[in-house]
Amino acid sequence: MPGYTYFFVDSVPKQCICPICKLPMQAPVVLTSCQHVFCDSCLRPRHRRGHSHNRASLDLDSSLMCPLDEQRVDSRNVKSSVELSNQIENCMVRCPQEPQGCRWVDIVRNVPSHLETCRYVAVLCPQNCGDMKHEGTCPDEQVWCENKCGLRIPRRKLARHAEHECVKREVGCSFCRKRFLFDTLQRRVNPQFNSQRRQQPEASAEAPPPVPRRAASAECLDGGRVRGAPPIDCPLKWCGCQFKGDRASVDRHQRDPGGAHHVTLLAELARAQRRELDSLKRQLRHLPLVHSGRLVWRVDNYAEKLADSTSNRELEFCSVPFYTGRPGYRLQASAFLNGNGSGAGRYLSLYVKLLPGEFDPILDWPFVRPIRMRLLDQRDGSAGSRRHLEESFTPDPSWRHFKRPGRDASAAFGFGFPKFAAHELLRPEGGSDECCYLRDNVIFLEIEVLPDAAE
Numbered sequence: 001m002p003g004y005t006y007f008f009v010d011s012v013p014k015q016c017i018c019p020i021c022k023l024p025m026q027a028p029v030v031l032t033s034c035q036h037v038f039c040d041s042c043l044r045p046r047h048r049r050g051h052s053h054n055r056a057s058l059d060l061d062s063s064l065m066c067p068l069d070e071q072r073v074d075s076r077n078v079k080s081s082v083e084l085s086n087q088i089e090n091c092m093v094r095c096p097q098e099p100q101g102c103r104w105v106d107i108v109r110n111v112p113s114h115l116e117t118c119r120y121v122a123v124l125c126p127q128n129c130g131d132m133k134h135e136g137t138c139p140d141e142q143v144w145c146e147n148k149c150g151l152r153i154p155r156r157k158l159a160r161h162a163e164h165e166c167v168k169r170e171v172g173c174s175f176c177r178k179r180f181l182f183d184t185l186q187r188r189v190n191p192q193f194n195s196q197r198r199q200q201p202e203a204s205a206e207a208p209p210p211v212p213r214r215a216a217s218a219e220c221l222d223g224g225r226v227r228g229a230p231p232i233d234c235p236l237k238w239c240g241c242q243f244k245g246d247r248a249s250v251d252r253h254q255r256d257p258g259g260a261h262h263v264t265l266l267a268e269l270a271r272a273q274r275r276e277l278d279s280l281k282r283q284l285r286h287l288p289l290v291h292s293g294r295l296v297w298r299v300d301n302y303a304e305k306l307a308d309s310t311s312n313r314e315l316e317f318c319s320v321p322f323y324t325g326r327p328g329y330r331l332q333a334s335a336f337l338n339g340n341g342s343g344a345g346r347y348l349s350l351y352v353k354l355l356p357g358e359f360d361p362i363l364d365w366p367f368v369r370p371i372r373m374r375l376l377d378q379r380d381g382s383a384g385s386r387r388h389l390e391e392s393f394t395p396d397p398s399w400r401h402f403k404r405p406g407r408d409a410s411a412a413f414g415f416g417f418p419k420f421a422a423h424e425l426l427r428p429e430g431g432s433d434e435c436c437y438l439r440d441n442v443i444f445l446e447i448e449v450l451p452d453a454a455e
Contacts, residue, residue: 002026003039004108009092009415010396016088018042019068024088028081031073034066037081043067097121103314105418106342178247240265290322293449296376297333302426302441309338316340321355324449329367330357333447334414343418348375348426350391351414352447356405366402369449370394375421376444379436389425389437391417392450 003023018025020042027040043064066073089109095102096111097120104114115121139156146158147168153161162169167183232250234243241262243253256262297319299305309315319333332353340349350373371393377386393416395402401413426438437443 002042004088004093006093006096006108006111007098009094009105009399011398012088012091016084016091024091025084026088028084028088029078030081030084031066032077032079033073034069034071036066036068037084038067040080043078095120103414104341110342236262236265239269289320291324291326291328293322293324293328295319295322295331295333295447297445297447299335299337299443299445300441302337302438302443304441306337309336313338313344318353319445319447322447323357323359324369327359327362328357329359329363329369329449330355331447331449332412333445335445339418341418343420346423347419348421348423349416349418350420350445351416353412353414354402354405355412356407360404363404365404366395366397366399368395368397368402369452372446372448372450373416373420374446374448375425375437376446377436378439378444387436388446389421391420393417 002021003018003026005023008024012024015037016024016028018028018039019036020038023039025037025039028037029040029043030037064073064075064078065071090107092105093108093111095104095114095118097115097118100120102118102120104118106114139154141155142152143155143158145151145153145161145166145168147162147166149166149168151161151166167181167186169182170179171182171185172179173185231244232247234241234250234253239262243250245253299317305317315336315338317335317337321330321332323330332355334351334353336343336349339345339347343349352371352373354367373391375389377388379386395415399415401415405412421437426435426443428435428438
């Protein structure tokens with residue numbers, strides 16, 4: 001195949017671009033006589049075409065023509081360029097499945113191993129239905145019955161099972177016209193039902209056996225109350241109603257002409273929700289916005305959030321947005337406490353997102369201001385004695401994510417360091433209970449947008 005078609009995070013050096021396919025070279029080879037370098041797969045077809053008129057010439061004249069200077073080159077002078085290959089394979093790239101939502105970033109040589117586990121790569125359905133991966137919709141996938149009868153059914157047969165075969169389906173009593181679970185009704189009127197069910201793992205799709213009128217009548221009391229059935233809750237229990245009873249009494253409770261009890265509960269719930277909503281709005285309205293270009297982000301409950309990130313690898317924590325000035329660019333910091341991409345499981349990954357802001361129409365684009373990121377040292381003493389962990393970078397103007405962002409803030413892509421801080425730095429030192437970067441289960445992250453060197 002020709003060169004790499006991955007999306008590179010930074011600009012690829014010119015000497016790493018194949019003159020034939022115009023892509024970053026894959027398996028680069030150098031012609032030692034003229035020092036020109038090409039992809040091995042780009043140069044090989046030209047060698048074959050040069051000798052296609054004479055098959056014997058492959059053995060007698062093993063030479064080719066350089067595509068750039070058209071000089072004859074002995075094929076023995078075509079050597080692999082290990083130095084260039086290592087340089088290209090150590091470039092940072094994004095996952096080829098980025099358009100589908102994958103946020104993985106790592107070096108080129110790690111792409112094949114990542115694609116083997118990337119959850120955004122389309123793969124053949126494990127149910128062998130022939131389609132690409134469509135988990136949650138495959139008609140051949142075994143799924144649990146929604147009635148919780150304990151059986152797993154192919155999705156294509158689930159509707160029929162729920163309507164005609166499931167022992168937990170609702171059926172109507174032919175005497176009182178009330179509805180009961182099939183197995184509840186049968187257990188009362190047919191003593192042999194339980195043993196039949198144990199012998200037959202899935203209920204038959206045929207109609208249930210006829211119930212003797214005398215036995216059924218004995219079980220239908222007071223308009224539908226089944227003897228021995230546990231009481232059920234009022235459907236409005238979620239808003240505070242404590243009523244319990246058999247189905248008939250619950251029905252009468254719901255049909256209460258006054259309905260004042262339920263109206264009162266709903267009104268009180270609505271008032272409580274309104275008070276909570278007003279409180280949140282006030283907090284949001286008075287939330288201070290940074291306009292200095294320097295954000296100090298306090299991350300509380302670090303240990304608990306790290307544990308959550310360990311169980312959910314895609315859990316991302318975001319800071320409040322901040323501005324570089326007034327007017328200024330609007331940015332937001334985001335952190336993966338258990339790492340992301342090449343830092344997964346061993347590092348704290350820290351990124352900055354460029355968000356749509358109110359001043360965007362009058363700002364210069366693309367965004368080119370240098371950014372400094374710090375994990376702040378919390379040790380006691382003067383500022384000069386503290387050793388903050390620091391990384392910085394200058395945006396590449398050719399990268400599309402530094403251009404003016406669209407209206408959708410959720411589509412903003414982060415840029416930063418997947419290996420910002422090793423987990424070892426955030427663990428207690430020696431016999432102490434704390435480390436200089438983690439105190440009282442809190443860390444501080446600082447994001448500062450520096451003045452442009454051209455300013």
